[in-house]
Amino acid sequence: MAHTQKLSPNRFHAYMASFSKRAFGTPSAAVLSIVIFGALGYWTWLAVDWAIFRAVWSAENVAHCTEEAGACWSVIDARHRLILFGLYPYEEHWRSTFACLSIIATVIISCFPATWTAKRLTSLWVAGFAAYYLLMEGSLLGLAQVTTDGWGGLSLTLFLFASVVLLGMPMGLGLALMRRSEMPVVRSFAVIVIDTIRSLPLLTTLFTAAVVVPILLPSWLEGDKIWRVIIAFSLFFGCYQAEVFRGGFQAIPKGQFEAGKALGIGYWKIMARIILPQVFRHALPSTINMVVVTFKETAIVIIIGFFDVLASAKAAFGTGEWAPHYMEVYVFVGAIYWTFIFSLGQYGEYLKGRMALSTH
């Protein structure tokens, strides 16, 4: 309803009039419009023609995949399970499916304002993550056990993403609080950690966790490579998120904290009841941005030897038969990433706009 009201005939006419004035008002603007819209339209047509009209869809028809044909989606038809679930046991793929859906549902549900309290968001993410882990690992639910080595593809990417966000968020909050502390040693500790991690490429941090940390730790503390990498990745997330929270803290007048102190309320209670709820609100759009960036950056783990969605995509066309269709596989994986990142990014932009309006 709101949408139709917004584009009532008058508004719509005004918009069209302004559009045509800007696009075709002067001869040079008109030429520019024709060239650009022509080129965009032509490219869209080429892409659609390749991806849909001339495409071959099923794996049985792979013989039709010739030079003249468009996209050969047969490769996706034949190998999508490898791309999505990696080397997870074939009969257990329903578990991977539900596990992935639980993470995706967690992300979608946390976009609704009704969930925006610290308690609800935390319990939502913990529940989503636990559902994922129990389904994938299996032994606690009485299913066949599959260890993390067997996880792969999109489900591994989603696992890395969810665990980094879940572990990194408290780290970020802790570092942000330490950075604001009145105690000089605590403050400089936070500053050193945050600035160092932020100046180093993520790959260096993850590589250090995967390769160097085993040397620095006694063998009983080493743990799995995947958990070391997740902790390092969370630290990276935490350091950036700490700066996001710092921006949120700066928006809160100092008087609020002092008022709390004057009333004799303790530090933790002031933080939990007065300051942090406002900080979270202010930091929300940038936090969504960080979450999006984290999802995008998980792709880097292929370099330190994890079988994530990019690695499984490479494996999907790695065999001789499908080797010529690398393009289709990359487009498929690219589309998965793009859809997720674009829609969350647009949502963040929308929130930013809405919050900018509500503060005035």
Added chain:
Amino acid sequence: MTTTEVLRKKSRQRKITIQVLLVIISIIAIWGAVSSAQVNLAALGITNGFGFLDRSTGWDYSFSLVERSINDPYSKTLVIGFQNTIFVGFISIFFATIFGFIIGTGRDSSHPGVKAAATVFVQTFRNIPLILQGVFLYSVLIHFPGPRQSMSFADSVFLSNRGLMLPGLNVSPSVAVALILAIASVAVLLVWRKVPLLRGLIIWIAAAISMSVIVAFVMRPEGEPLLSIPSLKGLRFNGGITVSIELVAMITAITLYGSAYIAEVVRGGLKQVPRGLIEAGQAVGLTQGQIWHRIKMPMSLRSIIPPLGNQWIFIMKATTIGIAIGFSDMFYIVSNSITQSGQTLELIFLLMAAFLTVNFSISIFTNWLNNRLKLKAH
């Protein structure tokens, strides 16, 4: 003693205890790391220290700006890796900044076509992981036809599965490096002298072209033309500059990704220019272009430069994707050296030190630039 004093004393004591505890825990952690490193390394039979830098490596890699051989010591190989990272990083920063400003201005345009094209560009390249774009481009380039069927533009630029062949000045590599440094220092000089943006840009381009022509004229080999143009001889190209496909894929991917981000920075800066100023410009009859370079750019540069510096650092860090497509950047060389020599701690230390130095220098440069471009105090 009154109660407030007691409370205050207690709180002070608690603060001191927390800080002392933090220091003690840090010391124990570092001490534990050092001692278990000694145990673990001794078990592997690795001697600590930087002595390995003089040993020769015995392996080859894909790219270097200077002569290389498999007998080079580790020190030289690492320096080459560092050079490669700087080289790719600076080229990508250069192009990404130019495209970023153009596309960011397009995003801010009132013309719907220009705006749509810029938006499509940004939303495409910003929303796909850089490493995916890199390996995708690399795969496409490997599947390009060979030199005989290469794509050519104006018979002087060729793209084939052997790489990109460009016409180049007919001078030796060291002269070319000196020329590039000289051109870069002209840019620094112009910013230092606070020359207005558009005039500075024109002076800089004119200086770059004339310096290149003069240098090529003086330094070229006897009787050869100024430009060396690649040409197909049998199965390969002669003359010109050959850019390997790894390098083309790296630079293109990082430039596209980086320019999408820089475009958003530029758009954000342009949006902050007060409407009244732009309307004032329109009222006195300035054209769109004049408004852009006399009002919008000078006003918005102040808010563009600090996030732009962050994007430059980001691009420097992004060069680490090289290992995914076989380009021998610093990370690739360090990772290979670790596998081959086992000197993990020393090599990781060098890698981190290199990145901290470069990124620290970029932020010093950005601060300097910001101070130079700042409006005079009122």
